[in-house]
Amino acid sequence: MxxxxxxxxxxxxxxxxxxxxxxxxxxxxxxxxxxxxxxxxxxxxxxxxxxxxxxxxxxxxxxxxxxxxxxxxxxxxxxxxxxxxxxxxxxxxxxxxxxxxxxxxxxxxxxxxxxxxxxxxxxxxxxxxxxxxxxxxxxxxxxxxxxxRYRAVAAAGGWPRITGDLRRTLEPGTTDARVPQLRARLAAHDPALVAGAEANNPLYDDRLLAAVRLFQQSEGLEPDGRVGPITWEVLNTPVESKIAQLRVALDMRRAQPAASTERRIEVNVPHFRLHLLEGSRVVQEMAVIVGRRDRQTPMLNVRMTSVTFNPSWGAPERNAREDLLPRFRRDPAGMQAAGYRLFQRVDGEVVQVDATQVDFSAYNRNHFPYFVRQDAGDRNALGRMRFNMPNSEDIFMHDTPDRHLFSRGQRAFSSGCIRLERPMELLSEVLSGTAGWDRARADRVLASRATAGASLTRTIPVRLHYTTTIVDGGRVIMRPDIYGLDAQYAQAMERGAxxxxxxxxxxxxxxxxxx
Incomplete structure (x- = not known):
């Protein structure tokens, strides 16, 4: 049998x-x-x-x-x-x-x-x-x-929690009551980081600055030495949370399928990285911006089917109410100059409204009876192109005018969609094999400022996944559990049978x- x-x-x-x-x-x-x-x-x-x-x-x-x-x-x-x-x-x-x-x-x-x-x-x-x-x-x-290693830290009592006003950024060279706590916390993580330092010295000196930068780099944060709310939060993450992440990493790796040989795109959300792969070979790698905590990027298995050049943007209702309404309230003329158009339904028809004639103080996030669209252009929120991958969550990849954000270590800034560091490089790859399209034609279409689309002859699988712990060259690299999904997984391990x-x-x- x-x-x-x-x-x-x-x-x-x-x-x-x-x-x-x-x-x-x-x-x-x-x-x-x-x-x-x-x-x-x-x-x-x-x-x-x-x-x-x-x-x-x-x-x-x-x-x-x-x-x-x-x-x-x-x-x-x-x-x-x-x-x-x-x-x-x-x-x-x-x-x-x-x-x-x-x-x-x-x-x-x-x-x-x-x-x-x-x-x-x-x-x-x-x-x-x-x-x-x-x-x-x-x-x-x-x-x-x-x-x-982390279990040994936990057995020794873990690392001390830093207290005080953690909304306030600690700047290098300043004297602050939080500095001895910071030094003690880093010593618990790695004594070599602050070896020989005076434990109670409240001066944020060069030795501590170097230790902070190394810590920030190891956690995937911007290693600028400035200790702001994000760095404080990571410093105060309990060692037990790190242990849980590693337990999850081990369990997630069990019974893994063989790597696909198909050309595919994988986005590791907590690492803010995109990889274009063929088998195990990395064809392209780039930084991405993902959804912030209150607008998380969902995990998806979809296919990229087309590209839209010079897209306009129809702002989702939530974005319009929570993000754009305050901006209209501050500067309606400036919003119109940036290509934002306001529309309202009147007698069953959608008509454009002059934003400079609207009293935006009369509206709030629970009451905003307007639709917002942004014209195609350099200042459009989607940038110059959108990579379409049909799904029920209305998630796609796109260019962005906010290029400065890619220099940040922690890049959870979007409303859920994936913003690309180098969209033109990805475009060249995804158009490969699509008859009539090459980089030169794409450049001409983009320069025309006209909205146009290209359907991909060879659609590409796209996987958005949540893997906080990776192993690269034998080195374990961990990133913060930004959405708490590792914590949920660890709880499921406790409940499971x-x-x-x-x-x-x-x-x-x-x-x-x-x-």
């Missing part, structure tokens, strides 16, 4: 058909009962390894790992049973899906769970099977080393798939 495991992956239920596993016959090996190959000493080593699951981002309490001193037969059965559940989570990941997280990917077919279970049941050293499974994901060793091997019958393993 073939081994079947029903698992819900992402938004659907998938059935994984595993190859025959003769060692599972009669079910005795799957249950890993007293007839298993491991000696009593090996079972003790297995239990000891399971007790160290925190180094793998898991919690031994989730699996019923037995304590030493129990009845030997029961101890063996419970240890092997716990090992089965642990092995399932190490191979398949503990969290199979989350609401709104279409970027999460699992490929159960990449893991021959039946073969792993058979090996666990018959191994003379089952702890070694668990160890191999724990280190299977790409980059696991580096992430686990970083996790151990391992794949339950609910029944054993003639070598068939059936999982409930309940999460």
């Amino acid at each position: 073939r081994a079947l495991i029903a698992l819900p992956f992402l938004a659907v239920s998938a059935v994984l058909v595993l190859p025959p596993a003769p060692a599972l016959a009669q079910g005795s090996a799957v249950m890993a009962s007293e007839t298993g190959a491991a000696s009593a000493a090996a079972i003790a080593r297995l239990a000891e390894r399971l007790a160290r699951l925190e180094e793998d981002g898991l919690d031994p309490r989730w699996y019923g790992v037995p304590a030493a001193g129990a009845d030997p037969a029961r101890y063996r059965t419970e240890a092997l049973r716990a090992a089965q559940l642990v092995l399932s989570d190490l191979l398949l990941g503990r969290v199979s899906s989350l609401r709104g997280r279409v970027d999460l990917r699992r490929d159960p077919s990449s893991v021959n769970l039946g073969a792993w279970m058979a090996e666990l049941a018959t191994a003379s050293e089952p702890a070694q099977v668990i160890e191999r499974a724990a280190n299977l994901p790409e980059g696991a060793a580096a992430i686990k080393a970083e996790l151990a 391992p794949q339950r091997l609910a029944s054993v019958e003639g070598g068939a393993v059936r999982g409930t798939g309940a999460r």
